[in-house]
Amino acid sequence: MLEVTDLVAGYGSTTIVQGISLEVDAGECAALIGPNGHGKxxxxxxxxxxxxxxxxxVRFDGVDLTRERAEKIVERGIIHMPQGDLVFPDMSVEENLVLGAFTSAASxxxxxxxxxxxxxxxxxLERRTQRARTLSGGERRMLAIGRGLMxxxxxxxxxxxxxxxxxxxxxxxxxxxRRIVDxxxxxxxxxxxxxxAQSLASRLHLVENGEIVRSGSGAEVLDERAIRETYLGVTE
Structure with a gap:
């Protein structure tokens, strides 16, 4: 479904992602893992x-989206749920959800x-009339994900x-x-x-310094002690 080939990107004069290639199949849950600040x-x-x-x-269902604007990519069906609790704090839960269906087809x-x-x-549902600012951190995270699903x-x-x-x-x-993946x-x-990540994803991609250095199932990616200790801080 998603094909990323030799992708290079960054901010200003700094290159962060340095030639990443990966594929995500329809119905698959894939995960990017690795240290913070390495390009995920x-x-x-x-x-x-x-x-x-x-x-x-970047190709999605065979269509080249490399130069498309963000709103057009959303219309194609790629929904990005960023880090943190990015909700509209003074709107209700239900109003936040409605905004997730902003494209004409989704509305x-x-x-x-x-x-x-x-x-x-x-x-x-229990909190649907509450302002988002009154929710707990976990509830705001659920709202952010739910808004994306709209x-x-x-x-x-x-x-x-x-x-x-x-x-x-x-x-x-x-x-x-897990329910969404299932x-x-x-x-x-x-x-x-x-x-x-391993509990949810069928395939892991280990990212270091803007590159994918290892891909496969959890067992394949995490089977070497050096990888577990150096990249992931996991000691046995």
Whole structure:
């Protein structure tokens, strides 16, 4: 479904992503893992059109999206859920969700989508009239993910869903992400917590210094002690 080939991107004069190539199959959950600051988030931003691609290509269902604007990429079905709790604080939960269906195609199915989001995140249904600023950190993270699902998503890219959350809340967020994956949604996940990523994704891509240095199943990527210790800080 998604093909990234020799992608180079960065900010100003600094190159962050240095020739990354990867594929994500339809219905697959793939994860980018590795140390903080090595290009995982930058890669998602390049795929979603938020920063300019310097060279290389992004193809989605065979269509070249390399030079497309971000809003056109959303209309194609690629939904980027960035790090943190990026919600509209003075709007209600339901108003935030409605904004996720801003494309003309998605807006026609907004009510149906909202029911699906409430089924996945029943706590949002309970809080639907509350202002987003009154939610807990975990609830805001659920709202950010739910808002992304309101679009006509065919591929969702979720950046660090566990960032800054207490372990018990991370358990809850990942339980709902598991439901999304099990529904057949295609997912590209960025996650520094290796155990979390491995529990959800069928394929891992280890990123170091803007390059993918190893790809495969969790067992294939994490089987060498040097890799576990050097890149992931995991000691046995």
């Amino acid at each position: 988030t930058t890669l998602l931003r390049a795929i979603s059109g938020l920063i300019k691609i310097r060279s290389g290509t 026609k199915r907004a009510r149906q989508r909202m029911e699906e989001v409430y089924e996945i995140f029943p706590r949002l 679009g006509d998503a065919r591929l969702i890219m979720v950046d660090e869903p566990s960032l800054g959350l207490a372990p018990v809340i991370v358990d809850e967020v990942y339980e709902q992400l 529904s057949g949604m295609t997912v590209l996940l960025v996650e520094e917590n290796v155990n979390r």
